[in-house]
Amino acid sequence: MSTRKTINRFVTIGGVCTAVALAATGCGAGGPSTTGSAGTSTVNVLVEAGGHAELTGVAEQCKKDAGVNVNFVELPYDGMFNRLSSEFSSGNVSFDVAALDSVWLPSFKDAVQPIDEIFTDEAKKDIFPALVKEANVDGHFIGLPAWTNAEIILYRKDLFEDAKNKADFQAKYGYELAAPTTWKQYQDIAEFFTKDGMYGTDVKGGVETEWLAHVLQAGSPMVLDGDKVVIDNAAHKEALDFYVSLVKSAPSGAAQVDWAAAQNLFNQGKTAMTRFWAHAYRQIPKDSPVAGKVGTAPMIAGSAGIGGVPGPWYLTVPKATKNTDAAKKFIKCAYDNNSMGIESSLGLASRISAFEKYQDKAGYESFGPLIETLNGKATATRPATEKWQQIVDTVLVPMLQKAVAGGDSATLLADAKKQIEDLVK
Amino acid sequence: MRVAERIKNDAGKSPAAVAGPSAPTTGSGSGRKRRGVNREGLEAGRRSTRTLLWVLLAAAMVLYGFPFLYLLFTSFKTPIDTIAVPPTILPKEWTLENYANALGRSGVVASFINSIQTAIISTLLSLVLAVPAAYGITRYQTLSGRIFIMAALVTRMVPPVAIGIPLASMMASMGLADTPIALSIAHTTISLPLSIWLMSSFFEAVPRDLEESATVDGCSRLGALWRVVIPVVSGGIAVTAIFAFLASWNEFLFALLMTAIRSQTTPVVIANFQTQFGLDWGSMTALAAVYSIPVILLTLLLQRKIVAGMTLGAVKG
Incomplete structure (x- = not known):
């Protein structure tokens, strides 16, 4: 066979392949156009x-x-x-x-x-x-x-309404068992339900938002006050100490617990309470052991009142x-x-009116507490800095993980302050 | 004689013959007994080695196979079962609900078509470029060829994330944003260096005598490549095609950066089951299981070619 013939064959095959490729890629299978052209609807x-x-x-x-x-x-x-x-x-x-x-x-x-x-x-x-x-x-x-969205309290209504639990709790803590409204009540109830293979709550070392909500409840802006780094102030320490105090009433491995893990634990009936995003209430699987047994309440309050971090x-x-x-x-x-x-x-x-329209309907019991939390006195959004994601990933989450593993809160907050100052300067 | 050939020749002979002239061929009864004991000991040793190897093989299979089996079992679990604490291996109740959810989701079928389209184009591009490149490098043995193949190896070392964003911008400025051809070209940058290296090793294993004989019989150089060399390395081409196909089929980062509506591939759709608001394990594993089927079938289909290709590169003539 001559060289010319072979070259022709290669060229033909290559041409066919290219033609097929180009024809096939004129557009993908997903739809006709990616960018809307000027003036189209x-x-x-x-x-x-x-x-x-x-x-x-x-x-x-x-x-x-x-x-x-x-x-x-x-x-x-x-x-x-x-x-x-x-x-x-x-x-x-x-x-x-x-x-x-x-x-x-x-x-x-x-x-x-x-x-x-x-x-x-x-x-x-x-x-x-x-x-x-x-x-x-x-x-x-x-x-x-x-x-x-915002974090509210989800709790096991069936356990809270159980007569024996109510009596035992009253006898031990001197007040009635009900959905917690303060840090102290949350600690007591979490401790009370930590028995027989069950835990009172979860502690999420893998995410920062919940601790930040407690910072707001303690009366301080989160991490930054304007340009000033305030992560080492008394409110941050108080919030961190409260956060860590719950570790004894939570499943082990708190440092690795994130939203998904905490949601699973609650939906599996392993925890009696959780501080969680309101949407989770409507996402409890129908075949979950806790389906139909969950109550909702606004986020707990600290000295500054109810505070949550909107999402x-x-x-x-x-x-x-x-x-x-x-x-x-x-x-x-x-x-x-x-x-x-x-x-x-x-x-x-x-829109507030949208939530209000549904809050009294069955299945939307989380909306009342959500509205109350979003309107909370201490509720505030995250600091408006473009470094925020970096601060979260490189400073806040590692610090929380060390704290829930037993690190000294004052030292950790002081270290975090230095790191954040380096990031934002 | 080379060691491998000697072993092969010795395979049909008796142990005594294999042992060579220094081994005793006659002896007393006690000698035979001793040899019998030795042979039994040797057999026992071989048995225990074989058992150990089987155990290791089984452990390796479990290690590699378990994640996929777990994925498969999870895809048949009910929603609450998928998030059980502690997790269970087998579903308590078998259901096809996850498959219905996953396949019923908008965009899934289109993403499958896009994945197939992209992987085929990328594989074709890789082969069309890698086969002549590797042939030229191995047959002409020039300095520039050696530099080129080293450069190809170096491009393998560059993390895809480093080139992903510039590549996406380049494609957009060429008007190829969100098209399978753009993604195929991006995927070819991943598979091409490996394809060139693989094909080079396969071409090196083909004796030059074959081509020379073909030339003597009247073939041109390209004719010899087309009619003689390529059929000999067809197993190697199959292996290379499989690797190129898999590289594109499973690729996520470039697909994430370069696709939107028209050309989104299934790995991105699978990842979409993990959202900020939760993880739909059941549907995610169901779609992942379905997405694995074509590559499993392809591997089974080309199994013989793959084995032939693997051994082709292993022994040089």
Whole structure:
């Protein structure tokens, strides 16, 4: 066979392969387009996988009311920050609306547009004050809270209402067994139920938010007061000592316990109480041994009153999108139809009126305590610094893990202060 | 004679013949008895070695196989069973609910098609580039070839995360954002160096005499490659294709950074079952189990080729 013939054959095969590849990749199987072109009424909404369901109903309604079609770009939480960083920094965005976790808002404040027109006086009254404050960056509102959350108390109603438990508790502690409202009551009840292979509560060494809520309850801003690092003040130490005091009433390995582990322990009936995000109440599996036996109460109060750390997600419009009008229309729809999120599997909203509409309905018993916690005197959002995620990952969580493993709280807080000062200077 | 050939030749002979001229061939009854005792001892020793090897093999299999088996069992568990504390291995109640949930989720079928499309294109690209590259490097033995293959090895050492974001930006500026071809090219950067190295070792195992004979019979150099060398290394090509396919099929980071609506692959969809608000173990494991089926089938289908390919590179002529 001649060289020319062989070359021809290679070229033909290569050409066919290339043609097949190009034909096959004209578009993927997921949909027709990634970026909405200028002036179209289709918007791409980037959302964390768990929040997708929250906006599905809104998207359908928005199509009917405003004629805006919505494509969702769903990503896992752990990879979303990198993806956002990459696209915002390149100036090429594959989405017209991005749902941002509140902790990311300071990092991306320069990459998103103001949406002041949505924050009317009426809207500001209907959104929790802490969220209105957080959404306002440098004098402009840059994100509409699509849904919010906060930690409340979930407890085993069946155990709390048991006559023998009530009598025993009264005899031992001198007051009636009921859902805890203070640190002291939480400690007592946790200790009381730690028996017969069961634990009173969990202690989460793998996450920081719960301890931060206790800091707020003790009357101090979280970690930073303006530019000043205050993590070594008395309130932080008091909160840390309270947090660690619960280790004896919690399953072993507290340093590794995170949200998923704590939720599992409660749903399996291993703990009598948990401080947990309100959405978990509606997510208790039907076949769980605790299904139908769970009560809810607002987050406990310290000397400064009830305090929680809200966990909202904000809808934002990137500056780089070519589809600003449709993107803003979608955000307006999300505000107008905010209560539709409550019907989703996550079951959350951001407007006070939406929560109030449902709070007396069966199955939504967590909403009353959630509203009370979000309106709590000491409730506040996380510090607005773009270093926050770094502070959490490299300082707060490791410090908590050492604390629950027996480390000296004053020393740990002093070390943490130095590390945070190095990060924010 | 080489040791391997000698062992092979000796395989059919009697132990005495194998022992060689220095071994005693005759002796007293006590000698025979002693040899009998020795042989029994040797047999016992072999048996215990074999048992030990089987135990080690079983342990290794459990070590490698258990996570997958656990995943498989979890996919048949009820929601509360998947998060049991302490965890159970077998489901208390078998259910297909997780499979229905996982496969019924929007975007799953599309992600499967995208994964197949991306993996096939990436494998084709890897082979089309790696086969001629490896052939040229092994047959011409030039300095630039040696530098090239070392450079290919060095690119394997670069963490994908370091090139992921620039690569995503480049693809976006070329108008290839969120397309399977962009992801396939990205995946080829992972599989190509390995493919070149694998193919080089396979080509080195093919005697040059074969090509020379083909040339004498009238083939051109490329004709000899196409008609003689490539059929000989087809097992090696199958192995390389499998590795390239798997590299693309299981890849997560580039898929996370470079895909959105049109070309999202299944690993990203599997990861989406872990959200900030909880982890849906059942559906996640069900989809992961389904996603494993094509590669398991592919491996079984090409099993013979793979074994042939592995041994091809192991012994040089």
